[in-house]
Amino acid sequence: MAKRRGNDSRRLLRRLRDTLAAPGESQDRLDSITHHIADSMETEVCSIYLFRDAETLELCASEGLKTEAVHQTRLRLGEGLVGRVARTGRHVNTADAPSEPGFRFMPETGEEVYPSFLGVPIQRVGERLGVLVVQSREARQFTEDEIYGLEVVAMVLAEMTELGAFSGNDNDSLPMEHHFPVLFRGTAGQEGAAEGRVWLHEPRVVVANPVGDDPETEKARLHEGIATLRSRVDTMLAEADMGPDGDHAQVLETYRMFANSRSWQKRMEEDIDLGLSAEAAVEKEQSQARARLEMAADPYLRDRLHDLDDLSNRLLRILTGQGSDTGAEMPDDPILVARNIGPADLLDYGRKLKAVVLEEGSVGSHAAIVARALAIPLVIHASRITSEALNGDPILVDGDGGIVHLRPEDSVAAAFRDKIAMQAAAQSRYAGLRDLPAEGTCGTRVELFMNAGLMADLPSMEGSGAEGVGLFRTELQFLTRTRVPRRSELAALYARVMDAAKGRPVVFRTLDIGSDKVLPYMKPQDEPNPAMGWRAIRVGLEKRGVLRMQLQALIRAAAGRPLHVMFPFVAEAGEYDAAHRMLMEELAREQRLGHNLPSDIRVGSMIETPSMAFAPVSFFKSCDFVSIGGNDLKQFFFAADRENELVRRRYDTLSEPFLAMLDQIIARCEAAGVKLSFCGEDAGRPVEALTFAALGIKRLSMRPASIGPVKHLIRHTNLCDLRKVIDQARADGQPVRRAVTEFLARIDIPR
Numbered sequence: 001m002a003k004r005r006g007n008d009s010r011r012l013l014r015r016l017r018d019t020l021a022a023p024g025e026s027q028d029r030l031d032s033i034t035h036h037i038a039d040s041m042e043t044e045v046c047s048i049y050l051f052r053d054a055e056t057l058e059l060c061a062s063e064g065l066k067t068e069a070v071h072q073t074r075l076r077l078g079e080g081l082v083g084r085v086a087r088t089g090r091h092v093n094t095a096d097a098p099s100e101p102g103f104r105f106m107p108e109t110g111e112e113v114y115p116s117f118l119g120v121p122i123q124r125v126g127e128r129l130g131v132l133v134v135q136s137r138e139a140r141q142f143t144e145d146e147i148y149g150l151e152v153v154a155m156v157l158a159e160m161t162e163l164g165a166f167s168g169n170d171n172d173s174l175p176m177e178h179h180f181p182v183l184f185r186g187t188a189g190q191e192g193a194a195e196g197r198v199w200l201h202e203p204r205v206v207v208a209n210p211v212g213d214d215p216e217t218e219k220a221r222l223h224e225g226i227a228t229l230r231s232r233v234d235t236m237l238a239e240a241d242m243g244p245d246g247d248h249a250q251v252l253e254t255y256r257m258f259a260n261s262r263s264w265q266k267r268m269e270e271d272i273d274l275g276l277s278a279e280a281a282v283e284k285e286q287s288q289a290r291a292r293l294e295m296a297a298d299p300y301l302r303d304r305l306h307d308l309d310d311l312s313n314r315l316l317r318i319l320t321g322q323g324s325d326t327g328a329e330m331p332d333d334p335i336l337v338a339r340n341i342g343p344a345d346l347l348d349y350g351r352k353l354k355a356v357v358l359e360e361g362s363v364g365s366h367a368a369i370v371a372r373a374l375a376i377p378l379v380i381h382a383s384r385i386t387s388e389a390l391n392g393d394p395i396l397v398d399g400d401g402g403i404v405h406l407r408p409e410d411s412v413a414a415a416f417r418d419k420i421a422m423q424a425a426a427q428s429r430y431a432g433l434r435d436l437p438a439e440g441t442c443g444t445r446v447e448l449f450m451n452a453g454l455m456a457d458l459p460s461m462e463g464s465g466a467e468g469v470g471l472f473r474t475e476l477q478f479l480t481r482t483r484v485p486r487r488s489e490l491a492a493l494y495a496r497v498m499d500a501a502k503g504r505p506v507v508f509r510t511l512d513i514g515s516d517k518v519l520p521y522m523k524p525q526d527e528p529n530p531a532m533g534w535r536a537i538r539v540g541l542e543k544r545g546v547l548r549m550q551l552q553a554l555i556r557a558a559a560g561r562p563l564h565v566m567f568p569f570v571a572e573a574g575e576y577d578a579a580h581r582m583l584m585e586e587l588a589r590e591q592r593l594g595h596n597l598p599s600d601i602r603v604g605s606m607i608e609t610p611s612m613a614f615a616p617v618s619f620f621k622s623c624d625f626v627s628i629g630g631n632d633l634k635q636f637f638f639a640a641d642r643e644n645e646l647v648r649r650r651y652d653t654l655s656e657p658f659l660a661m662l663d664q665i666i667a668r669c670e671a672a673g674v675k676l677s678f679c680g681e682d683a684g685r686p687v688e689a690l691t692f693a694a695l696g697i698k699r700l701s702m703r704p705a706s707i708g709p710v711k712h713l714i715r716h717t718n719l720c721d722l723r724k725v726i727d728q729a730r731a732d733g734q735p736v737r738r739a740v741t742e743f744l745a746r747i748d749i750p751r
Contacts, residue, residue, distance in 0.1 A: 009149050010215075010275035012040040013156055016213040020160050029160075037153060038134065041146065044686065045135035048157070049075070049082050051128060054384075057086055059109070064135070069109040073684070080104030085131045086121040089149070092119045095141045111135060118142040120150050123287050124158040135648055152274045156286040159210035178569035181407045184382040186357070187645055188402035188409055189368045192377035193420050194355035195413070197331040198393040198406070200386065201338035203343070205279075205316040212277035219269055222278040225318045226265060231309065233259045256309055266436040267674045279319040286312035288408050289633070335397055339388050346370045349453075355397035357382050357404050362643045369476065373453040375705060378736070379404050381645075388560025413434040434465035438711040440719040446693045448711055449507075449701040451679065458500035460704035465711065466503040470627065470701025471679045472497060474550065475512050484546065487553045494557030505564055507627070507701075508554055510547060510579075510608065512536045512568040526721045531632075531641065536569030541578055553588045558598035566604040566627060570612060573619040576605045580622070604680075608632035611666075620672035627701070628665060630680025637661060654737040666696045677701055688711045690739055694722040697711045717724060 019032045030048055038046035045064030052058040052074065059065070059073040061738040078087040084102055085092050094100050095115035105112065110321065114135035132154045142150075158613035212218035233256055256272075264285065283514040289309055315323075334649040336346075337352050346367055353376055361367050361380035371378035372569065378400030382540055389395070389406055396416045405412055438446045449470030450461060461469070477493060497506055540547035554565060567579045580603055591597055607613065608629035620626060630653070637643045637658060638651040652658075669676040677699035682688040684706030691711055692700060702710065722743060729739035 007616070010152065012036060012149075013211045013275035014149055014213075015040075016153070016156055016160075029060070031063075033157070034061045034063040035439065037132075037150075041134050043116075043134040043136040044364070045111070045133070046475050047135075047416050048122075048130060049086075049134045050122075050130035051086075057082060057131065062109075064114070065109040065111055069106070073106055073109055075104065078102075081104070081117055081134060082119055082131045085121055086128055089121050089123060089128070091121070091147055092117065093142050093147060095139045112135060112252075115139045116142070116149065118150060119459045120147070120154045122158050123156045123168060123292055125283060125287050127384065129158055149274060149601075152271060152276060152284065155271075155276065155280060155287070156210045158284070159207045159280060159286070177359050181405065181409050182388055184357075184379075184385050184404040184406065186379040186382035186402045186404060188399055189356075189358075189361065189380045190371045190376065192355070192375070192399040193398075193416065193423060194335060194377050194397045195420060196333035196335040196354040196395060196397075197409060198337050198389045198391055198395050199330050199334035199353075200389065200391050201336055201341055203311075203675050205283075205313070205320050207277070207279045207283055207316075207320065209277045210280040211275055212272060212280070215275075218272045218276075218278045218281075221319065222265070222268055222272065225278065226259075226313055228318050229315050232314070233311075237491060261298075279316055282312055282315050282319065284318070289684060292390060295557075298737070312547065317744060331392060337385055337395070340384050341367050342738075346374075350374065351376070354530040355379075355399065357385055357395070357397060359386055360381060369453065369473070369479070372451075372703060373457055373473075373476065373705065375457075412696070427705070427708060430712055431463070431710060433711050433715070435464065436711070436715070438714045440693070440714055440717050442718045442720040444693070444697070446714055446719075447677075447699040448707050449677070449699060450704045450707065451701055452497075455496060455500065457704070458497065461501065461504065462484035464704035464707040466504075466704060466707055467496075467499060468507075470507055470677055470699065472506055472508045473512065474508055474510060478511060478513065487549050487556075490550060490553035491556040495559065496558060498561055505562065505566040507566050507604070507625075509566045509568050510537070510540060510550055513539055518749070531635070537567050537575050537579055538569070540567075541575065544582070547583060548586060550556070550592065551583050555590050555598060556595060558601075559596045560599055562600040562602070563598035564602045564604070564625075566606060566625075568606045568629070569608050569632070570605045571609045573615055575620075576619065576622070605666060608635050608636070612663050617671050619669055620668050620674050623672075623674050625668055625675040625677070626665075627679050628697070629660070629678045630678055630682045633656070634680075634682070651687065652735075652737060653688055654735075656733075656736065659695070659726075659730065659736060662692070662697070670696070675699065682711065686710050687740055687744070689737065690717060690719075690722065690744075692724065694719045694726055713744075713749065717744070717747065 001055075016033055016130070019036065020601065022029075031286050034046040034048060038044065038385050045062065047062040047065055048060050049057045050060045050412075057075045057077070059070055062070055077081045077083055081092050081094075081097060081100055081103055089155060090485065092100070094117050100117075114137055116136040116139055117133065118135075119131050119133040132150060134150065138613060143621075169533060183313045230672040235457055267285055268278075268281040271284050272278060276284060281706055289312065324436050330352070333354050334351060334352060335355045335357065338359070340358055341356070346356070347370055351374055353374070355377040356367065356371050356379075358367060358378070358380045359382055368378055368380070377397050379397055379402050381402075382404050385404065385406065393407055394413070395633070396408050396413065398404070398416070405416070431506045438448045440446070447467050448465070449468045450457070450464060450466035451471045451473070452458060452469050453473035453476040460466070477490065494508065551565070551708055554563060562563045565583060567576055570576045583603060587597060587601070603626040604623050604625035604627060606627050606629040607610075610633070612619075634651070634653060635648075640647040640651055642648045666676060678692050678697045683692070683700040684702030689700050689710045690701070693714060698711065722740065725739050725743045726736055729736050
């Protein structure tokens with residue numbers, strides 16, 4: 001019986017392949033395909049529904065339903081049994097369709113005489129393309145063999161769709177793939193605007209031969225490909241140099257286990273027996289794994305399905321020979337489009353990129369950190385853009401609003417270019433302020449520093465007019481490697497950073513890992529709330545060897561120059577004291593070894609938890625400087641996760657409770673005679689920066705591009721008068737933001 005099933009399936013797939021190869025219009029192909037499927041499965045009806053847009057399915061061809069319903073019947077995603085299949089990515093099999101929950105009667109189709117219903121998704125590696133349906137007059141449920149066979153047919157239809165077999169044109173009503181403008185609403189990961197052309201980080205593998213003529217030949221190709229995959233996985237894991245950590249080794253062995261899975265191989269062999277080629281069989285199993293991945297709630301299961309997804313991609317590239325290097329030339333103005341990307345890969349592209357658009361990621365992900373360091377716009381959560389975009393497509397990226405225009409209309413492109421031109425003109429005007437101080441009209445002086453994390457950031461210091469680096473993120477050198485950097489490597493890097501600063505101060509923040517910054521070679525922690533878990537100074541005080549090595553590298557890099565060290569995420573004074581003692585011990589050790597010590601050393605703490613606003617004055621006196629880490633402090637103060645789009649913009653930095661906490665920190669710093677700075681996204685927003693300066697925070701650290709706008713506003717504002725306006729608004733219970741913006745509207749600030 002299994003052999004007969006395979007023969008029947010192969011005959012049907014060959015007929016479909018011949019239909020694909022035959023000349024004619026897309027609609028003719030679809031009509032012929034529905035006829036062949038209905039005939040092969042001995043059903044009265046076969047219908048193909050394709051997505052008209054992300055939320056709408058359209059009946060595009062049918063054998064058995066009324067002809068006039070084709071291209072007229074539409075359903076919303078989730079509507080009716082067809083919509084249910086499309087939404088869940090799972091088949092629906094019933095002998096009595098009208099009795100099924102969610103059934104929608106469509107009288108224009110004439111389907112009421114066909115109670116039996118089997119619908120399977122047409123999907124390709126997570127991309128929903130449509131639904132394939134068969135129906136019959138006989139009230140029966142379809143067998144497991146019939147379901148499996150129809151899924152194989154749907155797989156071939158998905159590949160045919162990818163190859164453009166059913167794309168519309170000006171002469172029919174079919175959807176037109178990769179043709180029309182598409183708007184993607186994602187999440188702003190890094191501000192800025194850019195126009196360019198798409199460069200796909202990992203171009204999709206195209207299966208040009210979904211149907212296999214000889215199952216034994218295809219299985220031999222599959223076995224050869226799997227053997228190559230296993231060899232490469234063994235080599236990759238052997239070279240990873242991850243160390244003997246038990247939990248991490250277990251994760252890697254799980255990855256290896258998937259590569260050696262007999263059940264995975266058996267399922268693909270069964271697909272080949274039904275008529276698929278080796279690569280189509282791989283992609284069928286990958287598509288089903290991706291569908292399970294999207295439904296999985298368990299983080300462990302999601303990670304394992306990600307492993308299987310990654311292995312499938314590797315096997316597909318082996319079988320098709322379609323590596324990352326496709327021979328396509330990167331455009332002059334590339335905008336990178338990817339599902340996700342690691343920090344090392346993004347750094348490899350460097351400043352060649354105009355912008356980055358990702359389907360996944362988070363505002364605090366490794367990619368976002370590197371994008372900020374490279375000062376290029378970033379949009380994340382642009383769902384399914386990798387399925388829609390093609391290399392070379394024109395694309396506009398609005399990092400301010402989290403919006404992406406793919407193949408934009410001329411009017412949209414013209415308006416966008418006007419926005420870019422206005423921003424460029426403003427930056428040009430700000431360049432004239434580069435050598436001028438950020439001094440209010442009242443004579444109040446504010447120091448403007450820049451944030452950095454890469455050597456590539458340092459040239460921005462000259463152009464922006466930054467007075468130093470208020471925050472150098474040292475974790476990027478750890479995140480972009482597969483092993484812990486050596487002390488000599490770090491010392492050389494830190495020395496180059498100091499050289500590039502040309503005498504200006506550089507504040508090195510020690511390793512801030514954990515939360516959303518997980519090192520590839522460190523044991524992952526399964527924490528319910530990692531942002532409030534084992535991270536930053538907590539890791540450093542437990543993994544003392546890493547922190548000591550970093551402190552030694554900083555001391556040696558200074559080599560007779562001043563050194564500024566800052567400890568992150570201090571939640572109680574004892575943590576700072578312990579880290580400070582460790583630094584002093586390393587200084588004493590370096591002196592005993594005869595190494596050149598820093599000419600001056602300043603040690604500070606970041607205030608990122610509300611607890612430190614209540615720290616005693618003695619803590620502040622023990623610090624040489626203090627920096628408010630606004631991003632974390634704000635999320636913990638308002639209990640609003642900055643990775644959660646539902647809440648991260650909900651609360652105002654200039655609200656009375658938050659300003660009251662800043663007042664308390666400012667007062668403690670003034671009582672202790674310690675310098676205070678504010679570092680974070682809000683420091684680079686002109687209205688917020690102006691308010692902080694008026695409250696008494698005289699050093700702000702921000703991305704280089706923000707220095708010009710902030711300095712421009714400060715130089716045209718009387719900060720003493722603004723302080724009175726702020727105090728009055730707070731006394732009256734009025735919104736401070738509104739009071740500040742109204743004050744700025746009354747004074748003459750040139751544009």
